Amino acid sequence: MTEEKAKxxxxxxxxxxxxxxxxxxxxxxxxxxxEPNGYLHIGHAKAICVxxxxxxxxxxxxxxxxxxxxxEKEEDEYVxxxxxxxxWLGFDWAGxxxxxxxxxxxxxxxxxxxxxxxxAYVCDLSAEQTKEYRGSFEKVGTNSPFRDRSIEENLALxxxxxxxxxxxxxxxxxxxxxxxxxxxxxxxxxxxxxxKATHHQTGDKxxxxxxxxxxxxxxxxxxxxxxxVCTLEFAxxxxxxxxxxxxxxxxxxxxxxxFGRLSINYxxxxxxxxxxxxxxxxxxxxxxPRMPTISGMRRRGYTPAAIRHFCDSLAVSKTDGTVDVAQLxxxxxxxxxxxxxxxxxxxxxxxxxxxxxxxxxxxxxxVPFLQDRPEMGERDVPFSSEIYIDQNDFKEExxxxxxxxxxxxxxxxxxxxxxxxxxxxxKDEQGNIVQVNAKLIENTLGCDPEDGDKPKGVVHWIxxxxxxxxxxxxxxxxxxxxxxxxGNKDFxxxxxxxxxxxxxxxxxxxxxxxxxxxxxxxxxxxxxxADRVDHSIDKPVFNLTIGLREDKGLAS
RNA sequence: AGGGGUGUAGCCAAGCGGUAAGGCAACGGGUUUUGAUCCCGUCAUGCGUAGGUUCGAAUCCUGCCACCCCUGCCA
Numbered sequence: 186m187t188e189e190k191a192k193x194x195x196x197x198x199x200x201x202x203x204x205x206x207x208x209x210x211x212x213x214x215x216x217x218x219x220e221p222n223g224y225l226h227i228g229h230a231k232a233i234c235v236x237x238x239x240x241x242x243x244x245x246x247x248x249x250x251x252x253x254x255x256x257e258k259e260e261d262e263y264v265x266x267x268x269x270x271x272x273w274l275g276f277d278w279a280g281x282x283x284x285x286x287x288x289x290x291x292x293x294x295x296x297x298x299x300x301x302x303x304x305a306y307v308c309d310l311s312a313e314q315t316k317e318y319r320g321s322f323e324k325v326g327t328n329s330p331f332r333d334r335s336i337e338e339n340l341a342l343x344x345x346x347x348x349x350x351x352x353x354x355x356x357x358x359x360x361x362x363x364x365x366x367x368x369x370x371x372x373x374x375x376x377x378x379x380x381k382a383t384h385h386q387t388g389d390k391x392x393x394x395x396x397x398x399x400x401x402x403x404x405x406x407x408x409x410x411x412x413x414v415c416t417l418e419f420a421x422x423x424x425x426x427x428x429x430x431x432x433x434x435x436x437x438x439x440x441x442x443x444f445g446r447l448s449i450n451y452x453x454x455x456x457x458x459x460x461x462x463x464x465x466x467x468x469x470x471x472x473x474p475r476m477p478t479i480s481g482m483r484r485r486g487y488t489p490a491a492i493r494h495f496c497d498s499l500a501v502s503k504t505d506g507t508v509d510v511a512q513l514x515x516x517x518x519x520x521x522x523x524x525x526x527x528x529x530x531x532x533x534x535x536x537x538x539x540x541x542x543x544x545x546x547x548x549x550x551x552v553p554f555l556q557d558r559p560e561m562g563e564r565d566v567p568f569s570s571e572i573y574i575d576q577n578d579f580k581e582e583x584x585x586x587x588x589x590x591x592x593x594x595x596x597x598x599x600x601x602x603x604x605x606x607x608x609x610x611x612k613d614e615q616g617n618i619v620q621v622n623a624k625l626i627e628n629t630l631g632c633d634p635e636d637g638d639k640p641k642g643v644v645h646w647i648x649x650x651x652x653x654x655x656x657x658x659x660x661x662x663x664x665x666x667x668x669x670x671x672g673n674k675d676f677x678x679x680x681x682x683x684x685x686x687x688x689x690x691x692x693x694x695x696x697x698x699x700x701x702x703x704x705x706x707x708x709x710x711x712x713x714x715a716d717r718v719d720h721s722i723d724k725p726v727f728n729l730t731i732g733l734r735e736d737k738g739l740a741s
Numbered sequence: 742a743g744g745g746g747u748g749u750a751g752c753c754a755a756g757c758g759g760u761a762a763g764g765c766a767a768c769g770g771g772u773u774u775u776g777a778u779c780c781c782g783u784c785a786u787g788c789g790u791a792g793g794u795u796c797g798a799a800u801c802c803u804g805c806c807a808c809c810c811c812u813g814c815c816a
Contacts, residue, residue: 369744370812423745445809504747512766514765523778599774734778
């Protein structure tokens with residue numbers, strides 16, 4: 186297994202090292218704060234690895250906190266799915282799960298505190314008016330006409346908001362900062378809004394909900410988070426984050442640090458777009474193996490280690506780059522090459538009849554599941570006079586390009602088995618080769634032919650009488666455009682036409698009964714996983730995780 | 742002169758004044774009972790750009806250019 190070699194410290198690690206050295210912090214506490222409004226994707230995997238990884242690395246802890254301040258968009262289904270994804274990735278949060286909604290009482294109390302301090306006010310401006318008053322990038326904002334209400338009036342109004350006496354949008358609580366700030370998020374941001382929605386955690390207790398900006402930093406403080414790591418787009422909010430920490434009697438002084446969000450080419454990492462794919466039935470759910478969601482990658486056969494290694498290979502920096510999907514693919518191949526047991530699957534069967542064997546001959550060849558890993562065991566592979574090889578491995582005419590293929594007059598090694606030599610073939614009316622006639626070269630199990638005529642190539646094969654049918658689901662990348670997320674194009678127009686191809690193939694008997702989620706390398710074909718949902722011994726179903734690397738200059 | 746952030750190879754990235762790490766990709770070659778794996782080798786006289794400081798600059802200074810983010814009572 187490739188254990189991570191010494192990597193240079195990233196800028197956040199350096200900050201933490203300094204904070205530990207200077208005594209600013211004795212203990213490192215981070216958090217992963219997803220909003221339960223969708224499934225986690227590969228971008229979240231990076232955030233998870235960064236936050237949990239930092240805690241591990243510096244002997245601290247990482248909380249899992251659901252940032253659930255918007256009941257209209259959030260659901261319990263997502264909080265369950267997120268927990269299971271984080272665990273599957275191999276991380277354990279410290280103590281209980283946290284919810285921002287755990288702090289609604291405290292947050293409300295602090296809002297009242299801000300009103301009493303004269304730093305917050307109830308504003309009756311409509312959404313459109315708020316926008317007008319806010320000004321623009323070039324134009325400073327104008328103070329709301331409600332900005333100077335008395336503390337008593339604000340207290341009374343805010344209480345009425347809480348009691349549900351106003352309609353949604355009728356008013357909201359704003360913090361009094363600076364309508365002329367060049368930073369738009371400092372122009373008297375709203376910190377409480379009315380939403381008469383049932384919350385998945387707090388039910389109907391509240392009809393006013395805190396905003397992200399108001400809730401986040403205070404939740405961090407309440408949990409004793411030392412380093413609150415988020416993505417770059419929140420950098421503009423840092424002054425606001427700090428403003429709350431300075432103006433409220435919070436129990437700790439957390440700091441926010443931002444790093445670049447992960448983008449990968451040929452895919453999208455935006456919950457909005459992923460949801461559109463699910464709702465538009467472009468894919469079969471959030472866990473469709475084509476999805477860059479954690480659950481989709483899991484169903485595709487990606488392993489937690491491969492995803493972790495990929496994330497660890499990424500930089501934690503402030504550049505917004507796009508990583509080549511080949512880098513992700515490298516890590517899944519790397520893991521599976523080392524750890525996936527091997528098996529045989531013939532996708533386009535071509536019968537080979539071995540004429541110099543008794544028609545009823547049958548023997549078992551014992552084959553290790555993984556060469557050089559005896560602890561992974563071995564299986565019996567039945568061999569008989571009629572076998573299937575792949576159509577692509579037999580060529581009617583020899584050519585240099587096909588020097589490792591099988592053709593008349595040439596010998597080929599049956600993987601883990603004997604050497605055979607082709608003597609002729611038969612075609613159907615359409616001219617397709619339907620059968621190859623061959624002879625077995627004696628004494629070639631585990632050794633070369635005695636006459637010194639060594640075969641150039643190796644093919645995988647299955648005994649006809651023992652082959653088991655399996656459904657194969659072969660996936661291509663969902664998007665054929667390198668940057669479906671980019672610019673002004675419609676990502677739905679960038680879809681690969683046939684990204685899923687379902688076919689029937691033949692697998693060796695030992696593979697039929699494997700447990701769902703077992704990943705194999707079907708030798709010379711690729712890595713396949715027994716489908717988590719649909720695979721059974723009666724109807725084996727395998728998903729293509731990823732193909733083997735191929736020698737580029739070669740056609741098949 | 743709105744504000745914030747970023748520019749090092751096809752991609753990601755280290756480098757923090759002493760003469761361009763590493764990974765992915767690509768390309769050569771070797772081994773191989775998987776055209777896989779593995780092994781070996783090649784791949785920036787150059788660090789967005791123009792000047793300046795210095796014995797010496799990707800690193801310091803100045804100007805310019807490009808890209809990303811910000812005007813939700815979303816996160």
